[in-house]
Amino acid sequence: MATTLMDTTPLIAAAEAPPLEARFLEPEGFRWGYFTARDGARLRWGHLAAGAAKDCVLVGGYIEFIDKYFEVARDFHRRGFNVWCLDWRGQGRSARSGRTKPDPRVFDRDAEDLAQFIATVSPRGHKRLLVAHSMGGGVSLLTLAHHVGLVDAAVLSAPMIQINTGHVPKWAASALARVMTAIGQGDSFVPGAGAWPNLAPRFGDINRLSNHPLRGKLVDAWFTASESLRHDGPTYAWLKAAFGLTTRISDAATLSRIRTPILIGSAGQDLLVDPTAHLRAATLLPDARLVTFESAKHELFQETDDVRDRWFAAIDSFVAEHVGEA
Numbered sequence: 533m534a535t536t537l538m539d540t541t542p543l544i545a546a547a548e549a550p551p552l553e554a555r556f557l558e559p560e561g562f563r564w565g566y567f568t569a570r571d572g573a574r575l576r577w578g579h580l581a582a583g584a585a586k587d588c589v590l591v592g593g594y595i596e597f598i599d600k601y602f603e604v605a606r607d608f609h610r611r612g613f614n615v616w617c618l619d620w621r622g623q624g625r626s627a628r629s630g631r632t633k634p635d636p637r638v639f640d641r642d643a644e645d646l647a648q649f650i651a652t653v654s655p656r657g658h659k660r661l662l663v664a665h666s667m668g669g670g671v672s673l674l675t676l677a678h679h680v681g682l683v684d685a686a687v688l689s690a691p692m693i694q695i696n697t698g699h700v701p702k703w704a705a706s707a708l709a710r711v712m713t714a715i716g717q718g719d720s721f722v723p724g725a726g727a728w729p730n731l732a733p734r735f736g737d738i739n740r741l742s743n744h745p746l747r748g749k750l751v752d753a754w755f756t757a758s759e760s761l762r763h764d765g766p767t768y769a770w771l772k773a774a775f776g777l778t779t780r781i782s783d784a785a786t787l788s789r790i791r792t793p794i795l796i797g798s799a800g801q802d803l804l805v806d807p808t809a810h811l812r813a814a815t816l817l818p819d820a821r822l823v824t825f826e827s828a829k830h831e832l833f834q835e836t837d838d839v840r841d842r843w844f845a846a847i848d849s850f851v852a853e854h855v856g857e858a
Contacts, residue, residue, distance in 0.1 A: 536568040537577070537652055550757035555603050556750060562605075567618070567652065569645050575626040577649070578617040580609045586659035586855060588613035589650050589683070593666025593692070595634075595763040597624030600750050604663075604833045607844065611851070613661065616653045620668070621645065625760055632728060632762050633719065636769040639777040643674040647682055659855045662686040665833060666805060667774070669693075673781040673813075676790045685793045685854035687847055689832045690802055694778050694809035695771075702775075709772040718769030725765025728755055740803050740829065747834035782809060787816040794819065795850040797843055799835075800826035821850060 549557055559580055566574045578598040588608040590601055598617040605615045619626035620642060622635050629635055654660050660683040664672040669691025676686065697705040712718060721727075729752065742748030755762045766774075780786060794817055798810040807824070814822035823846045825832065828839045835843070 537565060538568070539563060539565040548758035548760070549599075550753040552750070552753055553746070555606065556746070556753075558599070558602055559606055559609070562602075567649055569648060571641075573621060573627040573645075575621060575645060575649070576619040576624055577653070578605070578615075579653075580605050580615040582609055582612055582614045584612050584614060585655075585657065586613055586661070587654040588615050588661045588663055589646075589654065590615060590617045590663045591620070591646065591665070591668035591672070592623075593668050594766065595623060595751065596620075596665070596668075597754070597761050599624070599754050599758075599761065601833070603747075608661075608663065611848070614654075614658075616649075618646070618649050620671075623763060628760075632764045634764065634767055634770045636718065636767075637773045637777075639671060639674060639773060642671045643678060646671060646675045647679045650682055660684050661851065661855050663689075664691065665689040666830065667692045670774075670777050670781055673787075673790065674777065676792045676794075677781070677786050680789075680791060683792060685795070685850065687795045687797070687850065689797045689843075690799050690805055690830050691796060691810070691813075692774070692778060692805050693782055693813050694806035695774060696802060696804055696806045698803075705771070706775040709768045709775060712768035713772045718772065719767050721764070722766050722768055722771050725767075727764045728762050742829050742831045742834045743827070743839075744834060744836050747831070750834065778809075782813070784816050787813055788818060791818055793850075793854040794821070795847065796820060796822045797832045797846070798822060798824045799828040799830055799832060800824055801828060802830045804830045821846075 561580060563579045565577050567577050568574055592601060597619055601617060608615050621627040662672055662683045669688035672686060739748040796810050796814055798807045810822060814820045825839050828835050832843050
């Protein structure tokens with residue numbers, strides 16, 4: 533089945549928006565629709581047109597959804613980009629199975645979904661910038677390894693190149709995920725995770741993902757307001773697939789094949805992904821730049837104004853060099 537794009541903006545209900553500041557809510561002129569992947573899956577997209585010949589394709593991380601990135605979409609729109617956003621399968625309102633637990637990811641399929649989406653929404657004559665966070669950054673590296681010349685440049689925020697397993701060795705955490713999945717416990721939550729709203733890594737008195745009091749609670753606000761967006765913490769089957777992805781995209785030969793100019797933003801206080809993997813990847817990628825924010829937590833785009841200002845200054849310099857004015 534060929535990929536198709538359908539505009540369904542009039543059918544998207546706006547009543548589920550949480551009581552947030554205007555900058556975190558849907559921008560004026562934002563449009564919604566569904567992208568039909570080659571296997572028939574319907575993936576939700578969002579679009580903010582700038583009338584320019586340069587496109588920014590924006591994808592989030594695990595459990596995330598387009599609505600969380602309205603402020604970020606505005607940021608890139610102000611910089612003259614037509615912004616296209618995509619919900620990953622099983623997240624947001626893309627191909628949901630009817631439950632909130634994560635289905636095991638097929639990351640090769642995600643990579644192809646992303647490549648097909650970019651090729652469908654962005655004319656080849658346009659300049660193309662890929663912007664991705666966390667899990668989306670890991671998928672983006674796989675996409676770029678398989679599709680040479682797909683985009684002109686990529687900005688990766690805390691990409692999931694290696695998972696931060698804390699005091700547990702990565703090999704032990706990976707082995708546990710494989711064993712638990714093999715004995716039929718793949719649908720069980722990993723330690724410390726659970727069903728929403730008890731997502732230990734994200735909610736509670738201390739936010740592990742952001743230092744900003746409002747941006748750090750955007751997921752909670754949207755999940756509270758909109759049942760259709762809700763998503764639970766990771767399971768062993770999800771973790772098994774994630775370790776499979778990180779093993780592949782950490783491979784030196786894979787990274788050396790990616791010729792796309794890449795800007796990597798790394799958070800010094802990241803508890804979800806391993807910042808040391810960002811440094812290693814930046815040395816192995818043929819054309820990469822690494823910027824580190826020592827005080828930042830995982831979500832650079834949802835951090836304090838000071839961190840965001842410095843992050844966007846690095847992005848602006850990178851974009852001027854590799855995308856420029858179309």
